[in-house]
Amino acid sequence: MATGALWGLTFVAPRAVVPFSAVDLAIARYMIFGVASVVLMAWPAFRPRGIGLKPSLVAIALGSAGYIGYFLAAASAVRYAGAAVPPLVIGLLPVALAIIGNWTNADLRWSRLAMPLAMIIAGVLLINVRAVLDAGELTEHNTVLFGIACAYAALAVWIAYGVLNAKAMRDVGGPHPLAWTGLQGVGSGLCQRRP
Incomplete structure (x- = not known):
């Protein structure tokens, strides 16, 4: 519960x-x-x-692009689309990673996943359409659409991060999780400059 609450602070x-x-x-x-x-x-x-040097650079790059890219996209989504829509879009992350995982490992038949996935996608589409329709003027429509696009960008960044991070962790002789997270933290701190 604490992890979920802290994650929610992003929005x-x-x-x-x-x-x-x-x-x-x-x-x-x-x-x-x-x-x-x-x-x-x-x-x-x-x-x-x-x-090694190459895996260390991968971890630093994941920390920079993954954490910072995700946060900036998610924060922009909240700013332009409000606080309700972005968590619903980004909340698709576990579903997207499950699809990718099943695609690569084929643990479940797709027929078993079709109905739940269709319902989730329909729900997200309805929420996004409702948010755009609730926006008053055309300029606000454009702002909400930009915010929704930022939410999907945050989702894409975190999916890429999750896939690449899992691949690095699964490699033979993969890194210790604490050391790997530390290197990613260093990467997230290294690229902090005010533009």
């Missing part, structure tokens, strides 16, 4: 910190994550020992 924080922007929030959030990751590397379990 509340951008509106709660006005006049600060999503970029300001991302800089603060991921600078703290980066610094905490470096500090935690004082403990042996968090040190990236045994992780």
